[in-house]
Amino acid sequence: MREPTLKAFGQEVRHWRAERRLSQEVLADQCGFHRTYIGQIERGERNPSLINVLTLCRHLGVSLPEFFIRYEAALGTFA
């Protein structure tokens, strides 16, 4: 189950980033992350910490419930 949940998470990050018209680099800078970290997240290659999830949502301008409603729906398609 590891990979699909992380891939789904990455797809949600990509969805919101595209919605906000932010590049991976700009989002990384705003979050204080390494430049390559957002790409790794979006490809499902990272298992981010809670604090990094909160930081991402804040800088993507999406509330936690809003983010996790879509994410849980996406997980359904991987179950």
Add this chain to the structure above:
Amino acid sequence: MREPTLKAFGQEVRHWRAERRLSQEVLADQCGFHRTYIGQIERGERNPSLINVLTLCRHLGVSLPEFFIRYEAALGTFA
């Protein structure tokens, strides 16, 4: 900001665990975590990974949106 967000997360885990009448040990066993991990989480001493957050919510029988609605409200009181 690190500590308050983790403390608030721990309080939410404790809330749902009490609601389900689960001991820390039983919840840890069900999640496949070390016996001491739930206590550390509830005291805000850990920054859990996304996968561990998903595992906790699943074994607490709470949906992700439901968990994060309460958590985001709790974060407001720390802001």
